Amino acid sequence: MCRLVGTDPAALASHRRIRHEVFVEEQRIFDDSDGDGRDDDPATVRVLATVQGEPAGTVRCYQLGGGTWQGDRLAVRRRFRRAGVAVALVEAAVAAAAAGGGDEMVACVQVTNVRFFEGLGWRRRGDPVPYADGRPHQVMVRALTPSGPGGGPPPIRRDRGRPARSPSRP
């Protein structure tokens, strides 16, 4: 369900379209575009999730320096939410960062999503800080190796305990 976008133009277009749909049109965090310099960097890793062949969600990650990687732009299209797509995307990004040699992953998440990340083994670092649109965001961290600087246990997978629901339609 999740794959790396690489240089496939169609997958790349889906990645950008979903981000625009969620961060510009839905959440209005950005006025025109949520793109930045990381999008021009060929080292940036992008993950695309599909459900029954349809692009459903996306995330990207990149190395900040040393063993620290950052994940951001986690977005799932509305009609595919609550079906486990974001969990799969976060796990794919974590796996990509670990494969890239990372020992710690950070993410600056909307405070409404802190519990979601905590459920996946991430921990809060510091207090919430204002983001681009002024909304408070929380830095979260997760160790990619048992002895990584994020501390604590190795990455955990939440046992969802049930099959994913079918995506709802608008």
Ligand SMILES: CC(C)(COP(=O)(O)OP(=O)(O)OC[C@H]1O[C@@H](n2cnc3c(N)ncnc32)[C@H](O)[C@@H]1OP(=O)(O)O)[C@@H](O)C(=O)NCCC(=O)NCCS
């Ligand atoms: C946040 C978002 C990525 C979640 O995507 P999703 O595919 O619906 O999430 P999942 O289905 O993988 O969620 C898995 C579980 O986490 C729960 N969950 C989802 N969002 C949550 C949240 N904000 N807080 C707490 N739990 C949450 C789900 O209820 C589900 O629990 P369940 O298995 O007990 O039902 C999606 O709602 C979205 O794109 N929102 C707008 C953009 C955004 O906020 N991006 C994140 C920026 S930090």
